[in-house]
Amino acid sequence: MTTSTLTSHRPRPPAQPATLRTRRLPRWVAPAIGVAALLIAAAVVYGAGIGGPVLVVVLGALLYLAGLFAAANAVEGRRSARNRTWSALIHSAFVLAVLPLASVVWTLVSKGAERLDGNFFGTSMNNIGARDANGGAYHAIIGTLEQVGIATLITVPLGLLCAIYVVEYGRGRFAFAIRFFVDVMTGIPSIVTGLFVLAFWVLVVSPVFNDGRPGFSGFAAALALSVLMLPTVVRSTEEMLRLVPAPLREGAYALGVPKWKTILRVVLPTALPGIVTGVMLAIARAAGETAPVLLVAGGGAAINFNPFENNQSSLALFVYQQAGDASKYAPARAWTAALTLVALVLVLTIAAKLLARRNRLGR
Amino acid sequence: MAKRIDASNVTAYYGAFKAIEDINLTVEPKTVTALIGPSGCGKSTFLRSINRMHEVLPGARVEGSLTIDGQDIYDRDVDVTAVRRMIGMVFQRPNPFPTMSIFDNVVAGLRLNGVKKKSVLAESAEKALRSANLWDEVKDRLGKPGAGLSGGQQQRLCIARTIAVEPQVVLMDEPCSALDPISTLAIEDLMFQLKDKFTIIIVTHNMQQAARVSDRTAFFSIEKTGDPGRLIEYDNTQKIFSNPSVKKTEDYITGRFG
Amino acid sequence: MGETPHRSADAGTGGHTVTSSHQWPAGASARVAETPVSGRTPGGDGLGGGGGLPRRQAFGTERAFRGLTLAAGALVLVIIVAIAAFLIAKAVPALQANSESFWTYEGWFPNDNPPKFGIAALAFGTVLTAALALLMAVPVALGIALFLSHYAPRRLGNALGFLIDLLAAVPSVVFGLWGRDYLVGPVTDLSVWLNTYFGWIPIFGGDGPYGNSILLGSLVLAIMALPIITSLTREVFLQTPTANEEAALALGATRWEMIRTAVLPYGRPGVIAAVMLGLGRALGETIALALTLGSTYAISFNILESGGNTIAANIANRFAEANDTGRGALIASGLVLFAITLLVNIAARAIIYRRREFTESAA
Numbered sequence: 001m002t003t004s005t006l007t008s009h010r011p012r013p014p015a016q017p018a019t020l021r022t023r024r025l026p027r028w029v030a031p032a033i034g035v036a037a038l039l040i041a042a043a044v045v046y047g048a049g050i051g052g053p054v055l056v057v058v059l060g061a062l063l064y065l066a067g068l069f070a071a072a073n074a075v076e077g078r079r080s081a082r083n084r085t086w087s088a089l090i091h092s093a094f095v096l097a098v099l100p101l102a103s104v105v106w107t108l109v110s111k112g113a114e115r116l117d118g119n120f121f122g123t124s125m126n127n128i129g130a131r132d133a134n135g136g137a138y139h140a141i142i143g144t145l146e147q148v149g150i151a152t153l154i155t156v157p158l159g160l161l162c163a164i165y166v167v168e169y170g171r172g173r174f175a176f177a178i179r180f181f182v183d184v185m186t187g188i189p190s191i192v193t194g195l196f197v198l199a200f201w202v203l204v205v206s207p208v209f210n211d212g213r214p215g216f217s218g219f220a221a222a223l224a225l226s227v228l229m230l231p232t233v234v235r236s237t238e239e240m241l242r243l244v245p246a247p248l249r250e251g252a253y254a255l256g257v258p259k260w261k262t263i264l265r266v267v268l269p270t271a272l273p274g275i276v277t278g279v280m281l282a283i284a285r286a287a288g289e290t291a292p293v294l295l296v297a298g299g300g301a302a303i304n305f306n307p308f309e310n311n312q313s314s315l316a317l318f319v320y321q322q323a324g325d326a327s328k329y330a331p332a333r334a335w336t337a338a339l340t341l342v343a344l345v346l347v348l349t350i351a352a353k354l355l356a357r358r359n360r361l362g363r
Numbered sequence: 364m365a366k367r368i369d370a371s372n373v374t375a376y377y378g379a380f381k382a383i384e385d386i387n388l389t390v391e392p393k394t395v396t397a398l399i400g401p402s403g404c405g406k407s408t409f410l411r412s413i414n415r416m417h418e419v420l421p422g423a424r425v426e427g428s429l430t431i432d433g434q435d436i437y438d439r440d441v442d443v444t445a446v447r448r449m450i451g452m453v454f455q456r457p458n459p460f461p462t463m464s465i466f467d468n469v470v471a472g473l474r475l476n477g478v479k480k481k482s483v484l485a486e487s488a489e490k491a492l493r494s495a496n497l498w499d500e501v502k503d504r505l506g507k508p509g510a511g512l513s514g515g516q517q518q519r520l521c522i523a524r525t526i527a528v529e530p531q532v533v534l535m536d537e538p539c540s541a542l543d544p545i546s547t548l549a550i551e552d553l554m555f556q557l558k559d560k561f562t563i564i565i566v567t568h569n570m571q572q573a574a575r576v577s578d579r580t581a582f583f584s585i586e587k588t589g590d591p592g593r594l595i596e597y598d599n600t601q602k603i604f605s606n607p608s609v610k611k612t613e614d615y616i617t618g619r620f621g
Numbered sequence: 622m623g624e625t626p627h628r629s630a631d632a633g634t635g636g637h638t639v640t641s642s643h644q645w646p647a648g649a650s651a652r653v654a655e656t657p658v659s660g661r662t663p664g665g666d667g668l669g670g671g672g673g674l675p676r677r678q679a680f681g682t683e684r685a686f687r688g689l690t691l692a693a694g695a696l697v698l699v700i701i702v703a704i705a706a707f708l709i710a711k712a713v714p715a716l717q718a719n720s721e722s723f724w725t726y727e728g729w730f731p732n733d734n735p736p737k738f739g740i741a742a743l744a745f746g747t748v749l750t751a752a753l754a755l756l757m758a759v760p761v762a763l764g765i766a767l768f769l770s771h772y773a774p775r776r777l778g779n780a781l782g783f784l785i786d787l788l789a790a791v792p793s794v795v796f797g798l799w800g801r802d803y804l805v806g807p808v809t810d811l812s813v814w815l816n817t818y819f820g821w822i823p824i825f826g827g828d829g830p831y832g833n834s835i836l837l838g839s840l841v842l843a844i845m846a847l848p849i850i851t852s853l854t855r856e857v858f859l860q861t862p863t864a865n866e867e868a869a870l871a872l873g874a875t876r877w878e879m880i881r882t883a884v885l886p887y888g889r890p891g892v893i894a895a896v897m898l899g900l901g902r903a904l905g906e907t908i909a910l911a912l913t914l915g916s917t918y919a920i921s922f923n924i925l926e927s928g929g930n931t932i933a934a935n936i937a938n939r940f941a942e943a944n945d946t947g948r949g950a951l952i953a954s955g956l957v958l959f960a961i962t963l964l965v966n967i968a969a970r971a972i973i974y975r976r977r978e979f980t981e982s983a984a
Contacts, residue, residue, distance in 0.1 A: 286794075342795060446873075454864060
């Protein structure tokens with residue numbers, strides 16, 4: 001390194017502004033362009049008679065973006081123009097998305113409140129005809145709770161053990177293959193897990209206990225849901241286990257505690273809040289699944305407490321069935337069931353997020 | 364190339380918290396100025412307010428006047444990006460862009476400024492890397508990820524990235540605090556060479572480093588936690604370290620406080 | 622004691638004991654009992670030299686526990702294989718009975734004698750709706766995610782981000798119900814408008830009726846996938862190291878340039894993962910499409926006319942009436958869906974893993 005290289009720079013630095021001051025667009029320009037764009041759009045749309053207010057807004061937004069870019073490009077330069085245009089685009093993406101999502105939420109609450117009564121939560125659809133205004137989702141709620149509960153009982157131990165293997169014991173290709181396929185499994189559509197349980201449990205295994213008849217049941221739905229939940233639980237547990245600081249394990253090993261005991265007594269309890277969060281999110285997702293339940297639990301209008309025998313419904317399936325029902329009272333039932341389902345899912349999700357937040361603070 | 368910085372009555376806030384108060388100081392062109400002082404005394408805040416990086420944090424603002432060769436940095440008509448191009452910054456931890464190669468890191472600033480020609484980029488990259496004393500170590504692997512270098516090399520890569528846009532002033536926020544002694548030495552050597560071209564302001568916790576590299580030293584301090592940091596003494600480095608005129612400076616230099 | 626950290630670091634990460642696990646029962650108590658030096662020998666030679674008594678004591682439980690976790694891990698592979706195996710086993714008889722070509726026939730009459738059914742139109746519809754949905758959802762989702770992470774004031778961004786997380790948990794059946802009841806009207810109007818002014822473009826052609834079309838289905842899918850993709854990508858963008866963002870700003874980048882230099886490249890693997898997850902959901906989505914599509918069996922690029930069908934929606938719609946061959950036919954179509962999602966997933970994972978290796982070696 002010699003000073004000669006330092007002094008050999010080109011006379012004009014490539015990136016240096018001569019002055020810090022730049023010409024800036026006055027503040028009134030952006031709103032002015034907006035107003036002008038809307039006016040032009042309105043004139044074009046109504047003048048040519050090609051549409052209504054929605055088209056005016058859309059066309060106005062496009063004109064605004066173009067106008068803003070042109071103005072900024074002329075006054076402030078290309079970089080600033082790009083910055084402004086992207087900023088406007090990003091803001092408008094947000095506005096664009098709020099409309100449908102807000103509509104979904106609003107419809108859900110306003111329509112769902114219609115049948116929010118004791119009858120809805122206290123009765124089933126048994127003997128409810130097309131002209132009956134009442135009828136409820138009691139049987140579906142029971143179905144959802146039982147199916148999700150059983151699925152959780154199956155998934156949690158399996159998922160924890162699998163994650164422990166991947167994090168604590170697994171090495172080499174086999175562990176990599178398991179991680180890879182857990183990732184792949186997250187992408188399996190729910191309807192495929194439903195078909196799998198249909199082909200495996202309902203049509204092949206369960207007829208053995210069932211006098212050769214296919215055994216549609218809540219338990220079969222629980223099996224399908226656990227195939228769906230397993231990868232989620234494994235992944236979140238895996239991440240949590242990796243977050244447990246090594247010194248904690250080392251402390252236990254130094255005391256002469258065997259590895260399995262260290263895992264069960266030290267590592268798992270430390271990671272527990274995070275694991276519970278992951279499990280709750282998995283439950284929330286499983287509770288909202290319709291397709292597997294439709295295929296393997298069969299649905300049904302009557303209350304059935306026994307998940308191992310005969311058809312069972314679930315809230316999500318109830319929504320779907322009511323949506324397809326011709327009765328003029330069905331839509332109200334569908335929306336109220338949807339609201340109930342969303343409430344259940346959101347309670348789980350919010351609890352999980354709060355738990356995760358507290359956990360994060362604790363770390 | 365190098366420019367002079369004048370601060371008068373600079374006060375900086377984080378929301379309601381006043382971090383520094385009434386800083387007055389002039390930095391001469393082509394010198395190395397060291398900012399020293401105990402933790403939390405606001406020296407980094409002052410440094411970050413010079414290239415308007417302070418205001419990046421939510422709720423942060425600056426009062427008073429900061430000028431570079433007489434131009435007000437905080438003037439309403441001033442383009443922030445122009446300020447930052449003119450006043451480059453090297454951070455405490457080496458922060459090369461993790462997804463970019465060594466070459467792409469060095470020319471990132473030039474690309475932002477619309478330099479597209481391959482030959483110009485290659486020439487500038489080589490020059491900057493040579494200036495940062497890194498060329499010989501990386502010339503054979505310019506296409507490799509910049510984050511694959513050692514800590515000291517990464518920091519020199521960041522210096523190269525900063526000087527590639529040929530700023531007038533280079534701010535360094537404890538550039539060696541995350542580095543080993545050998546890398547630190549390499550960067551200190553580099554500062555000696557760079558001051559031929561740039562005005563350098565460096566924040567450091569290491570008083571030997573301040574004494575070794577700087578021409579002028581500014582000592583910042585606070586009364587107690589929660590108070591704003593103030594400039595206690597600003598003088599030639601030699602004077603500060605041999606015969607400070609304020610008792611508090613002497614206490615800090617000799618290790619009796621801070 | 623100087624060696625202790627090294628040894629326990631090995632133990633804490635699972636160390637070398639795993640690959641050699643068959644020979645070495647390797648109770649951690651045995652390892653702790655050893656001299657510090659032995660813990661660092663890679664092959665595990667030192668382990669056998671440890672105290673005999675603690676090793677024997679730990680033999681049973683440690684090995685049993687490891688075996689249990691291994692079994693749970695292996696179960697993932699078993700499930701994936703079993704899904705393929707059972708679906709194939711149930712599909713083959715139906716495929717053999719099929720009197721038309723499964724790959725090219727456009728229709729679905731598996732209950733007839735002889736049975737006729739083909740996957741072509743369904744697979745085409747599945748890919749078309751999913752692709753259209755992502756085409757609409759991904760740019761908007763990225764925009765919102767950037768808005769929430771880098772443009773909105775931090776508090777507002779966090780609050781809205783939490784809302785988006787909740788919307789991502791809303792079951793798809795709710796979106797389907799909303800689409801069927803409330804989006805049909807606007808989409809029909811839009812279809813008429815598009816047909817009037819852009820009818821010369823083949824995808825907007827046709828004579829109606831409009832409404833339950835591919836456009837409606839993919840819009841519902843897009844709105845459903847929007848919160849999911851947004852929620853994931855927001856998380857990714859928030860994880861961009863502040864140091865890199867500041868580095869870009871300190872080079873004189875505008876906000877958009879900072880995003881392009883620091884945020885987007887850093888988040889690319891995460892964004893790809895999020896989009897692929899969204900694609901997986903869209904390909905496998907059942908109920909929302911069963912409620913909104915017109916259920917026809919023809920390959921057509923026309924997205925306005927009532928019609929369109931997907932594999933999953935077809936399964937949900939035709940399952941109730943299916944006889945043995947009908948079920949087999951549906952299972953065969955599920956197998957195709959499984960293969961499509963598997964391919965998409967494996968491709969996505971391969972991309973992510975390769976990129977992750979690059980960034981990890983770089984980090």
